[in-house]
Amino acid sequence: MDEWRERRRGPAHWWHHGPAGWRREGDGSDGPPPGRLPWRTTVAVTVLVLVGSNFAAHAQPHREPLDGYARLLLLAACALLLWRQRHPVPVVFGTAVLALGYLAAGYPYGPVFAAVAVACFSAVVAGHRRSAWAAVGLLWGGHLLISLWLYRVLPPPGDQGAGAGQELVAATWVLIILSVAELVRLRREQWARERADRAQAGRRRADAERLRIARELHDVLAHSISVINVQAGVGLALLDSDPEQARAALTTIKAASKEALGEVRQVLDTLRAPGDAPRAPAPGLGRLPELVEQAAGAGLEVTVLGEPPGLPPGADLAAFRIVQEALTNVVRHSGSRQARVRLEHGGGELRLRIDDDGPATGADAGGSGNGLAGMRERAAALGGTIEAGPRADGGFQVLAVLPLNDREGR
CATH class of the missing domain: 3.30.565.10 (Histidine kinase-like ATPase, C-terminal domain)
Known part of the structure; x- marks a missing residue:
């Protein structure tokens, strides 16, 4: 019965961690998905993104005001984080695409990038480094296109392109996120090697x-x-x-x-139990x-x-x-x-x-x-x-x- 179930769900099994090209690097295995969803951290990130975006909208009156579609995009990006441990690759790409759509619609800059950062961090720590880099690269590349060229045809009306300094700051934040995630991943791998050596x-x-x-x-x-x-x-x-x-x-x-x-x-x-003295000398x-x-x-x-x-x-x-x-x-x-x-x-x-x-x-x-x-x-x-x-x-x-x-x- 177990073999029949495994065969039946086999074609869709890649969705746990992406298709074959997205699988965990290093050991060639996907690893078992965690049993519980990270509700607490996801709720905390969602509150941060929604509240922070409201404050950002007041500070950026020249951008499009937050409406129902903007909040829907923010909620969708945060909701994806519930599955970041089970499906890290689809989640990191999904949050990147939703954040890019949010920016393309002309909504205010703000904590929307926090959802992408958390998803990227989870993907790198899980071993999907290239997928995380590709998703963040997609977001940054799309942001470059919008802020340097497409801002003329996208909302809000009369928007001005970003300068080189702003893009440099964005690139710096991307590198910081990836570097911290890589450090955590390396440390976890070191712990795993030490445990294996001890065993x-x-x-x-x-x-x-x-x-x-x-x-x-x-x-x-x-x-x-x-x-x-x-x-x-x-x-x-x-x-x-x-x-x-x-x-x-x-x-x-x-x-x-x-x-x-x-x-x-x-x-x-x-x-016998360690520490017991032998009954007779050797x-x-x-x-x-x-x-x-x-x-x-x-x-x-x-x-x-x-x-x-x-x-x-x-x-x-x-x-x-x-x-x-x-x-x-x-x-x-x-x-x-x-x-x-x-x-x-x-x-x-x-x-x-x-x-x-x-x-x-x-x-x-x-x-x-x-x-x-x-x-x-x-x-x-x-x-x-x-x-x-x-x-x-x-x-x-x-x-x-x-x-x-x-x-x-x-």
Whole structure:
């Protein structure tokens, strides 16, 4: 039904803001018309024009006196202002033509130009600059013709042409009106750009936060579920032949799942209201012994060489997650049951190297394939690098280089 209505009114839709050549410049769209008519300002302008024209008529006795036709022209010009926000282009041209007809009839000069000024201002602010300039140019050009040449044949009888000074004053007022309208338009466009920039920055921050949370969840779940998967396989294989070993596997599964739930809860805490403190500190390299113990539960013997330096919270978390993801990949993809983690620091950087002797199993471990990408994103966010690839002897190596300075605080 809505589509049928839109098609039905389509041919006349241009009247909202003029035909295609009159449409708003800059974005190519007309924009939705305001819902309410500007009654108050229109009534104020109408009172100003009618009262001011009466005073002008007393001061210009040589012009035609105000009669019913003059007041009708003035009222029509002011009444058009009610639609200056919905139809700015037709209104600015309509007020210009009515003002020109008023002057051609020989009626007194006065506030009739106020209606044209208001219509011009609204058209320029709405983005219809060329239409406003064209309408004001039409009025000024017509006034030149009347005051310099046509005054001889138009009322009032015996009228004299205007001098260059009068026309210069009229041109100055035209330029002032257009300049003020342009300034207001530019300021509104600047406000609109600032609002758009703020909205875009907010979207970027939201995207970055979603990516961070997704990366955290991936690292937490990938490691824990890999341990659970390995131990579940061991438990199933030994359930009948070695119940005690199966019980140990189930105990490891329970501990790994509890650890995973705690870290997932900690990650999800960041989605709470701003200002709430996290329930637990973020993990760091100080928890490497726990990570080694979890890996041992999955059947992986990990040797740690070197002592972790003091790191800022963001770098400490990134280093921990990189080691965690690298060991998870060893559990998933390597046939080796031994891995080495070497920590070296100096020269303002931390070097993390995680090795296993391989070979790759080639089996589908059920991962998402985002582990290496997540490690690289973490390192890049701190200004570091990640190199990962097979070694010449058949093993696999992950080398992370992270700066020791706190980029988060800068």
